[in-house]
Amino acid sequence: MKYVIYLFFLVVSFSALSKGCDGSLATGDMGIVMERATGSILVVEHSTDSILCRITGLGDLSHASAVYSRDEAYAYIFARDGGLSKVDIRSGKIVKRVIQAGNSIGGAISQSGKLIAVSNYEPGGVNIFDSESLKLIRRIPAPINNSKNFSKTVGLVDIPGEQFVYSAFEANDLYKVDMSNIEKPVVKRLENIGRQPYDGLVSSDGRYYIAGLFGEDGLVMVDLWKKPVKAVRILSEYGKGEKKFPVYKMPHLEGWAMNREHAFLPAIGQKQLLVVDVNNWQEKERINLIANPVFAMAQPDGRRIWVNFAYPDNQWLQVIDSLTMKVIKTIEAGKGVLHMEFTPRGEKVWVSVRDKNEIHIYDTESMGRLKVLKAKSPSGIFFTSRAHKIGL
Amino acid sequence: MKYVIYLFFLVVSFSALSKGCDGSLATGDMGIVMERATGSILVVEHSTDSILCRITGLGDLSHASAVYSRDEAYAYIFARDGGLSKVDIRSGKIVKRVIQAGNSIGGAISQSGKLIAVSNYEPGGVNIFDSESLKLIRRIPAPINNSKNFSKTVGLVDIPGEQFVYSAFEANDLYKVDMSNIEKPVVKRLENIGRQPYDGLVSSDGRYYIAGLFGEDGLVMVDLWKKPVKAVRILSEYGKGEKKFPVYKMPHLEGWAMNREHAFLPAIGQKQLLVVDVNNWQEKERINLIANPVFAMAQPDGRRIWVNFAYPDNQWLQVIDSLTMKVIKTIEAGKGVLHMEFTPRGEKVWVSVRDKNEIHIYDTESMGRLKVLKAKSPSGIFFTSRAHKIGL
Numbered sequence: 174m175k176y177v178i179y180l181f182f183l184v185v186s187f188s189a190l191s192k193g194c195d196g197s198l199a200t201g202d203m204g205i206v207m208e209r210a211t212g213s214i215l216v217v218e219h220s221t222d223s224i225l226c227r228i229t230g231l232g233d234l235s236h237a238s239a240v241y242s243r244d245e246a247y248a249y250i251f252a253r254d255g256g257l258s259k260v261d262i263r264s265g266k267i268v269k270r271v272i273q274a275g276n277s278i279g280g281a282i283s284q285s286g287k288l289i290a291v292s293n294y295e296p297g298g299v300n301i302f303d304s305e306s307l308k309l310i311r312r313i314p315a316p317i318n319n320s321k322n323f324s325k326t327v328g329l330v331d332i333p334g335e336q337f338v339y340s341a342f343e344a345n346d347l348y349k350v351d352m353s354n355i356e357k358p359v360v361k362r363l364e365n366i367g368r369q370p371y372d373g374l375v376s377s378d379g380r381y382y383i384a385g386l387f388g389e390d391g392l393v394m395v396d397l398w399k400k401p402v403k404a405v406r407i408l409s410e411y412g413k414g415e416k417k418f419p420v421y422k423m424p425h426l427e428g429w430a431m432n433r434e435h436a437f438l439p440a441i442g443q444k445q446l447l448v449v450d451v452n453n454w455q456e457k458e459r460i461n462l463i464a465n466p467v468f469a470m471a472q473p474d475g476r477r478i479w480v481n482f483a484y485p486d487n488q489w490l491q492v493i494d495s496l497t498m499k500v501i502k503t504i505e506a507g508k509g510v511l512h513m514e515f516t517p518r519g520e521k522v523w524v525s526v527r528d529k530n531e532i533h534i535y536d537t538e539s540m541g542r543l544k545v546l547k548a549k550s551p552s553g554i555f556f557t558s559r560a561h562k563i564g565l
Numbered sequence: 566m567k568y569v570i571y572l573f574f575l576v577v578s579f580s581a582l583s584k585g586c587d588g589s590l591a592t593g594d595m596g597i598v599m600e601r602a603t604g605s606i607l608v609v610e611h612s613t614d615s616i617l618c619r620i621t622g623l624g625d626l627s628h629a630s631a632v633y634s635r636d637e638a639y640a641y642i643f644a645r646d647g648g649l650s651k652v653d654i655r656s657g658k659i660v661k662r663v664i665q666a667g668n669s670i671g672g673a674i675s676q677s678g679k680l681i682a683v684s685n686y687e688p689g690g691v692n693i694f695d696s697e698s699l700k701l702i703r704r705i706p707a708p709i710n711n712s713k714n715f716s717k718t719v720g721l722v723d724i725p726g727e728q729f730v731y732s733a734f735e736a737n738d739l740y741k742v743d744m745s746n747i748e749k750p751v752v753k754r755l756e757n758i759g760r761q762p763y764d765g766l767v768s769s770d771g772r773y774y775i776a777g778l779f780g781e782d783g784l785v786m787v788d789l790w791k792k793p794v795k796a797v798r799i800l801s802e803y804g805k806g807e808k809k810f811p812v813y814k815m816p817h818l819e820g821w822a823m824n825r826e827h828a829f830l831p832a833i834g835q836k837q838l839l840v841v842d843v844n845n846w847q848e849k850e851r852i853n854l855i856a857n858p859v860f861a862m863a864q865p866d867g868r869r870i871w872v873n874f875a876y877p878d879n880q881w882l883q884v885i886d887s888l889t890m891k892v893i894k895t896i897e898a899g900k901g902v903l904h905m906e907f908t909p910r911g912e913k914v915w916v917s918v919r920d921k922n923e924i925h926i927y928d929t930e931s932m933g934r935l936k937v938l939k940a941k942s943p944s945g946i947f948f949t950s951r952a953h954k955i956g957l
Contacts, residue, residue, distance in 0.1 A: 199592050199655065201637025201952050220635055220678065243612055243909070245593025245637070263591065284912045286612065333866050333911060334930050353930075378825060378867045398868065398888055433770060433825065433843075451825075452844075474725050474955055475770045476790065496790055517635070517953030519725060520676045538726050538745075558953040560593050561909030563866055 192218075194226035194265030200245040203262055204514065204556035206525065206532060207234045207250075208549040214250065215548055216262050219516050219523065219556065222534050222544050226265040232256035232272075238279045238553055241560035242304065243286035248555070249304070251280040257291055259307055262557070269307045273300050281331040284563070288352055290329060290337045297323030299339060301352060310355055315341040315348065328373020328384050330564045332397060340370035340384045347384065347395065347404055366404040367393045374429055375564035381451075383407075383429075394454060407454040411438070411447065432475025432495055439466035439480070446480065448498060460498055463489050468512070471495070472537055473519035481510045481524075490524065492540055502540045506533055511551070517558035525551035584610075586618035586657030592637040595654055596906065596948035598917065598924060599626045600941040606642065607940055608654050611908050611915065611948065614926050614936050618657040624648035624664075630671045630945055633952035634696065635678035640947070641696070643672040649683055651699055654949070661699045665692050673723040676955070680744055682721060682729045689715030691731060693744060702747055707733040707740065720765020720776050722956045724789055732762035732776045739776065739787065739796055758796040759785045766821055767956035775799075775821075786846060799846040803830070803839065824867025824887055831858035831872075838872065840890060852890055855881050860904070863887070864929055865911035873902045873916075882916065884932055894932045898925050903943070909950035917943035 194216050203225070206215040213229040232252035239250045247268065250258045255274035260267050276295035282288070282304065289302045301311040315324040324341035331337055335353040340346065347366045351359040368388025375382045382395045391409040395402055430437040435457070436449040446460040446469055464486030470479050478493040487510050492502040509527030516522070521543065524533045532546040532554070559565045586608050595617070598607040605621040624644035631640045639660065642650040647666035652659050668687035674680070674696065681694040693703045707716040716733035724730055727745040732738070739758045743751040760780025767774045774787045783801040787794055822829040827849070828841040838852040838861055856878030862871050870885040879902050884894040901919030908914070913935065916925045924938040924946070951957045
């Protein structure tokens, strides 16, 4: 009987992978899923929700992320081990791969699509590459107290005008780098923005950059449309609480939900989501949750917010109505819910459930599960529509 | 000498078209340009700003528009003569073509990508098609006073949940059609919304539908997130003015600019742009322009607004800073500036200059012209990134 079941799973797995990456498909509905334990990715499509092919040999993909070329033909994959890979998602082949640092944490692609920036932990700083050849164009150091020790860089995003913004963890600095002339980068450094910025994000219009602080309460915000560029503290109560619960995982700022009126922030060490009025950056209310949130992500229409949670409660998903601010659905997906990605116009959400080796696909309207796909320890999910967005 | 010049232009034109549509390219950076006088379209790409191929035989393309399949492989073209065409932009071939009415004015694609809706003038109403086969699924009538005469339909948009919203010009009605069960469409009709709604748009989150009124002053707005769905009058002064100038062309509502805080509306018959606070839908200020505006379009980052103008002043473009509300640039592009389309992340804008038979490409940062492409009476420009957006 065991063999029959085993055979059944083999067939399922085989048929799931049978479409292949033969270069014949248009890529507007494609994406990739990181398989963190095996250094592989799945190339997927979300029109009929299927797996097309698996690509192996991409290094340490724990916490890995990806951006796309502007034609949506190539994914650039930022592995944790410093590997930067350019993958042709149509043919399913690695086109180029460089080890550009010892330890890195994500990257960004410039507005024109010509430059790839990578945020490094070891050595610190940011490296900038030609997106065509993956040749190193520039190293931008992030010195700690003007020493030769480079700080880890975090919260790296692109903004219009071939610019990148990021924060330096040990240096307490914020950088804005203008690469519109690659021969003469213009590096703007804001010092003492707050202790240990640990992650950052930019609003979808590229205007507000916000960094979370590990070393103190509150957040730091920069209005990038105003000159001179200036770091302002906001939400000074953020991080504080009547009673702190143990923090197993820092909330991701990239996963902040922002719609027209509100930002929804995971409260650090609290079973709550903070609702912030984006007009004045003041806290407006709090929404009680089942556990400590990690990602709070708004559907593309901003109508509902989907939240996942930190260990040991990472089997849950909760859905919040952004008008009533109420939890309208609690879903037990299975242990290790690590990431969510909405289809571009938001009719579906893909959820990686690591410990079950599954990707769950939900209808965002009914919040019912539509399909399950097999994957090996899936984590980050990245659809090609990201190619067309600012700040991802 | 004349022959040499003629030969030169032939070579330019040939080289511009030489890349071809051989099916080998990824489509994330592609688009189409309507050539209104010749019933043809150009397939283009905006990474290196070139023309790939020309497709002919598409009918009357004056005022034609297009939407894209969710994989960005196919363009659906809504011709003025009622023709609905499905075009493979990779191969440059017309896959299917139906004449579905005598006179039509645009369409929309449902959130799932499975349904195409077309807005008709003659006979009126809306027709809904299967996007794969272009088979008619449903005719939705728009009766005038419950008679058998159908109203022209206008301002057709998609909203989440396989729904379409549009207005009925002679019937003074607004429709919301839920096609999530194609066997049982749920048609919601709001009566007496205002006299002669002539165009409509929906905010990028699919929340606010706004229709312009030809028969009276003011606009009508529906908050689609609130139940029951209710039409509310806003901006009752809109359309009035101390002194009305002749209106050669009704401003397009689809071209309204909306960023986080403001909507920028072409004032009817006035050389002005109205700035409206989107939090309360009240007029905040007016910006004086060189002529009567037609389209006012925000860059993807909302930072600047680009405006074109009505005949006889349609050689101009003006650019407005959305922070200072000042005109920062006036460009004389040439007679017949009909449409603008921004690249997905906003670094460039393509402008059709009909009477010069040219497409002009500008850098949005410097506002300088980067390139000119030849086209036959170009009008609407539509890039594939529209596939990933709500309400287009």
